[in-house]
Amino acid sequence: MVKKLFKHEFAAMGRLMLPVLCAVLGVGILTRIILFFESDTIGFNIIGGSSFLMLFVVMFAGLFLAMVFGVIRYYKNLFSTEGYLSFTLPVTPAQHLMVKSVTAVTFYIAAALAALVSLVIALSGDPLVEGVKAASYIWAHLPEEINKVHLVFFAIEFAMSMFVAVFSSFFLYYTCITIGQMAKKNRIMMAVGVYFIYYLIVQVFSTVMSVLFSVFALTPLMERVAEFIADNIYLCGHTFFIGMLLVYILIVGVEFLVCHTIIRKKLNLE
Amino acid sequence: MSELLRCEKLTKCYGTKTALDEIDLCLESGKIIGLLGPNGSGKTTLIKLINGLLTPTSGSITVCSEKPGPKSRVNVAYLPDNSYLNNWMTVKKIVDYFKDFYEDFREDLAYEMFERLGITPETRLKSLSKGNKEKVCLILVMSRNAKLYVLDEPIAGVDPAARDYVISTIINNYNPDATVLISTHLISDIEQVLDEVVFINNGHIVLQKTVDQIREENGKSVDDLFREVFRW
Amino acid sequence: MNWKPDKNKPICPQLCEHMSVLIASGEYNPHDKLPSVRDMAISAGVNPNTVQRAYETLEQQGLIYTMRGSGRFVAEDVSVSKQSVKTLRFEKTEEYFSQMEALGFSKDDTKNYVKEW
Secondary structure, three states, X not given: OHHHHHHHHHHHHHHHHHHHHHHHHHHHHHHHHXXXXXXXXXXXXXXXXXXXXXXXXXXXXXXXXXXXXXXXXXXXXXXXXXXXXXXXXXXXXXXXXXXXXXXXXXHHHHHHHHHXXXXXXXXXXXXXXXXXXXXXXXXXXXXXXXXXXXXXXXXXXXXXXXXXXXXXXXXXHHHHHHHHOOXXXXXXXXXXXXXXXXXXXXXXXXXXXXXXXXXXXXXXXXXXXXXXXXXXHHHHHHHHHHHHHHHHHHHHHHHHHHHHHHHHHOOOOO | OOEEEEEXXXXXXXXXXXXEEEEEEEEEOOOEEEEEOOOOOXXXXXXXXXXXXXXXXXEEEEEOOEOOOHHHHOOEEEEOOOOOOOOOOEHHHHHHHHHHXXXXXXXXXXXXXXXXXXXXXXXXXXXXXHHHHHHHHHHHHHOEOOOEEEEEOOOOOOOHHHHHXXXXXXXXXXXXXXXXXXXXXXXXXXXXXXXXXXXXXXXXXXXXXXXXXXXXXXXXXXXXXXXXXXXX | OOOOOOOOOOHHHHHHHHHHHHHHOOOOOOOOEOOOXXXXXXXXXXXXHHHHHHXXXXXXXOOEEEEOOOEEEXXXXXXXXXXXXXXXXXXXXXXXXXXXXXXXXXXXXXXXHHHHO
């Protein structure tokens, strides 16, 4: 059943995203072609510059659309009249949530990769070669004390957190929509309202934490903490990145649970 | 003859409002049953409970010996009263969708019925008229070889010729191991096709009898009895 | 099928009656194959269970018989149906006369009227 859900989910999202991904790659190729004709005349510099601008816009648009399409698909397939079909399939709510989020994240990552590939294509040739040479030079000539193994691990941990963070972004919108659908009228407005409340809470929480931290920073304890971090930079680094990963996993877990419970107990199809 | 639906003291409340109040109901196989009641009587709530779209506040409901959920849905074919179709799909795609999720889906039967309406597999769903869309939904549901068919207002908002089509399709698809539960308020059109009727009002089952019993005992049609029972 | 049953009376007996009439009038001759339950249900616009019960009743009355695997057929001796048609004639005439009486015509008035028809 899950395989079949995936098949149909990919088909539905692919239908929307494939043109976007092609457009992102296309603009990269186009930019490269434009740069091919580069000369030092002002005209070409402007064109070259604008096509790079367009490339950046399209790259981010691709990511933006991946997020938008993923969120709209969740609402439309589960909570509009299509929901009458989706929720009467011999499928559990958990399976629905899993398949939707995994598909949405996959296309989001695809959009990110397309953007990266597009950039590489646009820069291919001399600029890219120069860039790679510079980066390898810096990497090779890092100060002796820096343990490159740890840096690599930091990068891996960071990438993993970002991966889970994408899930948590989608699940955040899913949760807002799922809470919103419980309302009798104006379900979408309710979802937007929930988002604002969440945003507000996050803002208040961050402000409070920042204030507390600034106060803490003025205490003598702060110096000892700073010393400890300086002496154990790798340990603290790993704790930080792995901690971030765990926090994101926790957030996704909570959001998933909220959606799952509401769907099972408080489904409100129009 | 097996029991396809059993509700015991089934209750559903929305806040302070009680939509279904300790309902006891038993539906057996091999019948075409009408669920009749005015708007707000609890028909839709009962149907959603059967399909697992709502959970009971108290009491129990079993569908084909399972609690409503993924297992029971394998045996239930549901036609909701608004179209659940995805407009960008073609007929072929939605048939494939049903085929994928429901093992009992009879593809040949579906295409045969589509052909009689002049609908080809490549037809885009969004190009269909409202009436045809509803017929497509009906065909998809009736092409399932399910045990319990739940049709929510299959003939409301549909022209008289289409109503005849719906009724013939229902009769044609009759299976002694299955039961069709039709929820409607257009009783006179469908009365002749029903074995049994269940009257529901204000969350209570008011009556459950065969059509012939009602006509014999009351000397009037079910439609007339309904108007009498539910007089304002 | 041009059958318009009375909404206020049970369907099954009316269907039996209608079939009886068809048999008595010769629409269906002895040993003719009757439509399947499903086909009859669709053409009459009624529930297949109703048709099933009607066929069973007709069989009990001796008007039809079942051949396992082949279907249902009109019986050889259809005198029963002719009898029920006669009963129907009586009932309908009685109904007609009382309707005419309700309109203010006496029995004799009605008889004369029918003669001249």
